[in-house]
Amino acid sequence: TNTAYLLVAAMLIAPFAGPAMNTAIATAWGDRKLLGRSILRYFAALAVTIATTWLLSLILRQEIPTSLMVDSSQVSAVAVILPLAAGAAGALNLVQSERSSLVSGAATGMLVAASLAPPAGIVGMASAVGRWDMAISGLFLLFLQLCGINFSAALLFRVFGLSAQETRYQRGKKRVFFSALAITVIALAGLLTWQFSNSPNLQRSSRAQRANAQVQKTVEQVGLAKLVESNVRFTRSNIQGQDTLLSVVYVQRQPGVTASSEEIRDRLTQSIQTQLLKQDFNVTPLVDVNVLETPASKQ
16 A cells, blocks of 8 residues: 555564564573474464465555555665664563563564564565565565574573573573574674675665765766755666666756756766766666756846
């Protein structure tokens, strides 16, 4: 429906916070049985969400990605910060549940679900409309979230004294903790390596922001016009073999500039494309410059 508040509502009921935090608890405790069951619940919840969104997309005859889908599928270069924060918040809520916790349970569940619900929905919907590039981005985010949440939460649980050596809990084993944490770190490092080596597919959000800053800087350097507004984004359409970065720029001629609107547009278009190519964004920059004229003063 391309409605933001429904996405927020979906986060509130998404069944991800429990399995994700149980996985972190099992890692910190070194409980192999609990770890296996928690991971199974986690992927079962993801599978149900993906299957539901896929089926509903077919029933509702969804044929193209919505703007909300496109926005949610674009990965930032600092995407790993969200799951690390979500895992830490969840652990703080659980270990401080008997005292006044800084993080409420509802906020914790919302934060964890905010990490997981949108990419899970993207995978199902993108698969239904045949946008496999968006589905891959969603899967990348899902695995990144699980590893990030598990890493930060498990470490925080250990800091607060949760370990395999407690007398009241006999199933925990130290080697399971170290093995699970090592696997999490290796997987997290592998995902981040894939993200930064697969440019710009898994860094589109950050690349668009950097490109927008470069566009504004170029307009200022050319000096023929003042920037009114610039909008830089990766397009919704999927042109095979081409990462299209669309820049729509609105400018107003500088006082005293006598060049025609066509000349200003051509100069700015060429300069912006040249600068974006020099930045090695690994994209095909398409630039549309619009020269706006101020109203003629009344005689």
